Amino acid sequence: MKYRAPTSIEQAVELLASHSGARAFAGATDLIPQIQAGRPEPSMVVDLKRIPQTGVLENRNGHWRVGAAVPAARLTSDRHLVAAFPGLAEGTGLIGSDQIQGRATLGGNLCNASPAADSVPPLVALGAEAVIVGPRGKRSLPVSEVVIGPGVTSLDQAEFITEFRIPTPLRGAADAYERFIPRTEMDIAVVGSAARIRVDTQGRCQEAAVVLGAVAPTVVEVGAATEILGGRKIPEAPDQDPIWEELGNAAEASCNPIDDKRGTVEFRRRVARVLACRTVATAARRARESL
């Protein structure tokens, strides 16, 4: 295995395009364990961390630019980013231990293409776009279209993500993320849920996005969320209000989970219902507080 650390996008694309077994990486927190577990070693690994664009972190002209190779620890300690996207910070902060946080990145969490990736539901809920570069130049793709199945992305072999562009939240908008795991730390989501809510000055919901992780081959959006929540006042917490029954039913209907040692199909559907409601309540509360 050869190691290369290009310092420009052009060099990186050239390396990936001219070596069929080459693989791009950033934090290596998935790459190295996969090799240790017996997956074939790539003929070349291309380190994206020395390309300046992959390390960008700024809020400018109506959107945040978040470099694909910025470590989680830097994201979760940036108070402006945490204030703008508390849910994305929650999801990112749940990826592994402090040691993993020092290395893991949003680009890697997305392109590893696990259905249970904790930073992906918030990115999708926020309407983030991935800026992708490759032999044919630069293109932009909604994050929801990057992963097409477990371990599989829609990117070509010589393409990689340089950064994410996330719309700066409008007044009255906020997000939230929660996951269920059987322990308190160091585990993979059995179900994850991200919500983004925007309310008007009267507290009525204007926009809603609910995105579930670990309940289908890719993250899934609860399509009916806007229809159910739009124009209504969202209660403080999941209670007897019929809004939660409707939202829970829609969340369950969006799931297509698997049975495995960490959760049955039935359990995952049930937890998806609970977490969808909780994250909507939290995002809505944060959205009202931001007015």
Add this chain to the structure above:
Amino acid sequence: MTRTVVTCVVNGDPVDFLCHDHQTLLSALRDELGLTGTKEGCGTGDCGACSVILDGRLVCSCLVLAPEVEGRSIGTIEGMANGQHLHPLQESFLQGAAFQCGVCTPGFLMAAQALLENNPSPTETEVRYGVAGNLCRCTGYDKIVRSILDAAARMRDSDAQRR
């Protein structure tokens, strides 16, 4: 097979070493630089025994490729004591009997040091989360957690005295 020269800083000293591209930082520290204080546990980032500080961030050295550290700065357990003077965390671990076999200890100390740098007054829960990436199969963690809290208190006291 060709080897690459890597130039970096280890515990404050400029260092060169030769490594293969597929070698991990853990292997380079132990096998090329003779710094065997950093231990290998799982080799997959789950146990934290190989924890080091890379450019100010706590990382598992088994999940870093050795050539990645060109131009970077690394802190290992060998740099923790100041000459003959142990770090307060090391003193606390000794006094609190916070280890038995000792294989996890360097990793716990590095993680604890990183935790206290960010948060000098952690609660017990914060300490437990701070070392969640470190596994110990001997102690049951309680003595480790108490020793970290004890060291934090002593470090705050000596900080206050200096002011």
